[in-house]
Amino acid sequence: MANVITELTNQSIFGRIGNSIVGMLFGFLLLIGSIILLFWNEGRAVATAKSLREGAATVIDVPADNVDSANESKLIHVTGETSVTDPLQDPIFNVSEKALRLRRNIEVYVWKEKKESKSRDKIGGGKETTTTYSYEKVWSPDLIKSSSFKSAEDHQNPARVEIPKKEFVATDATLGQFRLTPQIIGKVSGDETLEATNDQLSQVLEKFRSKLKIDGNQYYLGTDPGNPEIGDEKISFGVLRPGTLSVVAAQTKQSFTPYLTTNEREIELVETGNISAAQMFAHAQAANRTLTWILRVVGFAAMFFAGMLVLGPISAMARILPFLGSLVELGFAIVSFFLSAIVSLLVIAVAWIVYRPLLGIALIVIAIACIVMLKRLHTKHVATAAA
Numbered sequence: 001m002a003n004v005i006t007e008l009t010n011q012s013i014f015g016r017i018g019n020s021i022v023g024m025l026f027g028f029l030l031l032i033g034s035i036i037l038l039f040w041n042e043g044r045a046v047a048t049a050k051s052l053r054e055g056a057a058t059v060i061d062v063p064a065d066n067v068d069s070a071n072e073s074k075l076i077h078v079t080g081e082t083s084v085t086d087p088l089q090d091p092i093f094n095v096s097e098k099a100l101r102l103r104r105n106i107e108v109y110v111w112k113e114k115k116e117s118k119s120r121d122k123i124g125g126g127k128e129t130t131t132t133y134s135y136e137k138v139w140s141p142d143l144i145k146s147s148s149f150k151s152a153e154d155h156q157n158p159a160r161v162e163i164p165k166k167e168f169v170a171t172d173a174t175l176g177q178f179r180l181t182p183q184i185i186g187k188v189s190g191d192e193t194l195e196a197t198n199d200q201l202s203q204v205l206e207k208f209r210s211k212l213k214i215d216g217n218q219y220y221l222g223t224d225p226g227n228p229e230i231g232d233e234k235i236s237f238g239v240l241r242p243g244t245l246s247v248v249a250a251q252t253k254q255s256f257t258p259y260l261t262t263n264e265r266e267i268e269l270v271e272t273g274n275i276s277a278a279q280m281f282a283h284a285q286a287a288n289r290t291l292t293w294i295l296r297v298v299g300f301a302a303m304f305f306a307g308m309l310v311l312g313p314i315s316a317m318a319r320i321l322p323f324l325g326s327l328v329e330l331g332f333a334i335v336s337f338f339l340s341a342i343v344s345l346l347v348i349a350v351a352w353i354v355y356r357p358l359l360g361i362a363l364i365v366i367a368i369a370c371i372v373m374l375k376r377l378h379t380k381h382v383a384t385a386a387a
Contacts, residue, residue: 005133005151012126013317020312027309034302035347041299042351045292049285051265056281059248064176071251075259075267077277080176082242088168090237093219094203095194100173100185101240104166107139109222109232111146111155137230141165158231163208163221175245179255184247187270191238193217246275300344307336342370 011019055075062071064080088102089095095102117131133150146157173180196214204212208221215225215234222232248269250259258266269280311332345366353361 003135003155007131007133007150009129009131010122010126011129016127017313017317020309020315023309023312027306027312030302030306030309034299034306035343037295037302038299038344038347039351041292041295042348043355045288046355047263047265048288051261051263051267052281052284052288054261054263055248055259055267056278059277059281061277062251064178067177067251067254073250073252075248076251077246077248077280078175078178079244079246079274082173082175082180082245084170084174084242085172086170088170090166090168092163092205092208093200093235093237094205095200095237097194097239097241099239099241100170100180100188101191101238102168103191103238104163105141105236105238106161106163106165107141107234108143108158108161109137109228109230110140110144110157111135111149111230112138112140112144113146113149113155115150137228139228139234156230161233162211162231163233163235173242175247177254178247178251180245181256184249184256184268184270185240187268188240188245188272190243190272191240194237194239196236244273246271246273246280248277248280296344296348299347300340303340303344304336307340308332311336338370345370 059075059077060071062068062076062078064078082100084098084100087096087098089097090102090104093104095104112135114134114136115131116134117129119127119129121127135149135151135155143159143161144157146152146155149155169182169185170180171182173185194217196217196219198214201209201212201214201219204219211221212235213220213222213225217236219235220232221235222228247256248259248267249256250267256268258268260266269284271280271283275283315329315332349361
């Protein structure tokens, strides 16, 4: 059984041009998608920031040990100790914990395929591609489907795991006199890993008990932890114990629901520890700014890639002479970068004119400056070539 497979393929100039035309069509769609993403992101960012400012101005602090009906449907901030009455229990391992959440985590030993391709341009515009498929055994939190592997018959992963991952959430959890919803518990981090013990192993369902061993803080499903086989599993448990929790949400009877602001945005903030409402809103604003920049970068990158795809057919035709194709592609990359920057700024500026007029106008001025700079660079390049 070979764990490294090499495949050599050749493509003619006509095949490259045909693929580039298909890529060009996809590039136009990607360009439209990137513009929509950038415009939508600015509207989302402004609306979220506005809703958070509204929330910070209207939220009221209430004690956790008293539910006042006068605060029904209002945005409240509550800090206190969480608790549960009934323990959570895993039916396979019979692990029982008085906790907000109990997670059965798994890792499965599987084959993983790695694909690497190297291409070489040929005189006449053709392309020779060497593709290497390599296979290694890894521990993965999820099953990897092997049906799509290049060498699937020799590197088969199991169709399912014997013991799957599972999450158990308390339905009787409280924050003082308030009931906690599964949605709020789902936003709380800080799980602790439970120790794997022989006493607990003796409580496992009989059908699995003989197959399990203790390996550190994990239960090992397989023959030998030191020599794992495909399909072997490691099982561990994470538990979220009761502790101090801070919540900003709408009071609904004796529980919480997301608060709907005047611009129809939902607010439901959850943090561990004794965190003031002002701090929680500040953290939410910071997270909103971070997400905004991430999506801006994603939109710009998509636009740049779209530009390269749209110009692909010209680049493919220039590949008749390999060195010429490389120069053309480099030039297109520079042009695509500047055009993507300009269009991105213009799209964001238009969005800001709709949502934030002053900043939008400033961005348009910057975009125009970029256009002027690009034109000067082009003029200088033409003058240099003429000389």
